[in-house]
Amino acid sequence: xxxxxQSPASLSASPEEIVTITCQASQDIGxxxxxxxxxxxxxxxxxxxxxxxLADGIPSRFSGSRxxxxxxxxxxxxxxxxxxxxxxLQRYSNPWTFGGGTKLELK
Amino acid sequence: QVQLQQSGAELVKPGSSVKISCKASGYTFTxxxxxxxxxxxxxxxxxxxWIYPGNGNTKYNQKFNGKATLTADKSSSTAxxxxxxxxxxxxxxxxxxxxxxxxxxxxxxxxxxxx
Numbered sequence: 001x002x003x004x005x006q007s008p009a010s011l012s013a014s015p016e017e018i019v020t021i022t023c024q025a026s027q028d029i030g031x032x033x034x035x036x037x038x039x040x041x042x043x044x045x046x047x048x049x050x051x052x053x054l055a056d057g058i059p060s061r062f063s064g065s066r067x068x069x070x071x072x073x074x075x076x077x078x079x080x081x082x083x084x085x086x087x088x089l090q091r092y093s094n095p096w097t098f099g100g101g102t103k104l105e106l107k
Numbered sequence: 108q109v110q111l112q113q114s115g116a117e118l119v120k121p122g123s124s125v126k127i128s129c130k131a132s133g134y135t136f137t138x139x140x141x142x143x144x145x146x147x148x149x150x151x152x153x154x155x156x157w158i159y160p161g162n163g164n165t166k167y168n169q170k171f172n173g174k175a176t177l178t179a180d181k182s183s184s185t186a187x188x189x190x191x192x193x194x195x196x197x198x199x200x201x202x203x204x205x206x207x208x209x210x211x212x213x214x215x216x217x218x219x220x221x222x
Binding site: 034036043044045046049050055056087089091094095096097098099100101 | 168
């Protein structure tokens with residue numbers, strides 16, 4: 001199985017700050033990576049697909065990038081509504097695997 | 108608009124089975140895989156598998172072989188997941204989500220296994 005190592009596990013930042021969350025894949029997954037945000041008691045919401053493409057309706061302050069087998073989600077100009085848990089997902093091969101999650105809180 | 112409406116919470120006894128549903132609307136049900144994802148309390152997400160309602164093809168995470176069975180009813184645009192031989196480890200919220208990219212999710216079904 002492909003392992004997705006996500007970091008940090010938690011992070012606290014102030015409004016308007018820039019934050020970056022990363023996922024390291026245990027092998028090449030190309031651009032078969034997506035990012036999701038989950039708020040308490042809710043379903044995950046797709047933010048980024050194909051490593052860098054912004055999902056419909058998602059603010060442009062969210063962006064995704066790739067460097068080899070490391071993938072990053074950047075949130076620029078953090079807003080209060082950005083709190084939640086963020087997950088990466090690889091869908092390159094079965095079984096699809098999620099990162100362990102990053103809990104983002106605002107100071 | 109695409110909607111995935113899941114069935115209600117279940118309280119079931121150890122050793123029993125449960126079948127949960129995911130009714131799709133707003134798109135052609137037979138044209139997209141339906142995926143199922145498990146989330147245990149306070150834990151992350153775990154992919155169970157998918158079914159392609161167009162022909163019934165399925166693919167499972169090997170970890171869930173024998174535990175989860177995915178089916179789909181084209182006439183009602185509903186996907187189902189049956190979980191068998193339930194233990195406390197199966198207590199979780201189960202989501203359905205539509206491919207590609209899992210851009211649409213159901214609201215989740217909480218399954219509690221308790222005597």
